[in-house]
Amino acid sequence: MSVNYYTEEGFQKLKEEIDHLKTVERPSISAQIAEARDKGDLSENAEYDAAKEAQGMLEMKIAKLDDIMSTARVVDETLLDDSQVRVLCTVSLKNPANGMAFKYTLVAEQEADVKNAKISVTSPIGKGLLGKKVGDMVDIQVPNGTMQLEVTGISR
Numbered sequence: 001m002s003v004n005y006y007t008e009e010g011f012q013k014l015k016e017e018i019d020h021l022k023t024v025e026r027p028s029i030s031a032q033i034a035e036a037r038d039k040g041d042l043s044e045n046a047e048y049d050a051a052k053e054a055q056g057m058l059e060m061k062i063a064k065l066d067d068i069m070s071t072a073r074v075v076d077e078t079l080l081d082d083s084q085v086r087v088l089c090t091v092s093l094k095n096p097a098n099g100m101a102f103k104y105t106l107v108a109e110q111e112a113d114v115k116n117a118k119i120s121v122t123s124p125i126g127k128g129l130l131g132k133k134v135g136d137m138v139d140i141q142v143p144n145g146t147m148q149l150e151v152t153g154i155s156r
Contacts, residue, residue, distance in 0.1 A: 005087045010111040085129045092153030
């Protein structure tokens with residue numbers, strides 16, 4: 001069983017999503033099933049079949065999120081050491097091949113948001129950066145080959 005590390009904000013979002021699914025979505029689907037059941041013969045009732053399928057998908061999603069929640073741990077960022085790359089670090093990187101510089105924050109898989117420069121610690125770049133220090137060169141396997149990056153800064 002692997003532990004999922006979250007920021008306080010990410011943990012609250014996870015709790016809110018589970019709450020919404022259980023208190024809003026689940027009753028809504030139950031009502032759809034009841035309504036479809038009231039329409040008669042279930043063997044030829046496409047609405048009933050669709051609602052039951054939606055219910056199954058919802059229950060799978062709830063089970064998956066409950067499982068994630070059971071292994072979730074909120075990280076106190078003030079206690080983290082920033083001498084090397086760890087979860088919840090913001091890492092400044094430079095691509096020596098083209099001189100481009102960029103930053104990523106390493107987060108739990110469920111908090112990843114590439115548009116906001118938050119990448120998962122389980123992504124190829126995230127895995128490659130873990131444990132590295134400022135000045136380290138990192139070779140990252142990407143779909144079109146290997147990319148070399150230099151760690152130029154680590155912050156919280």
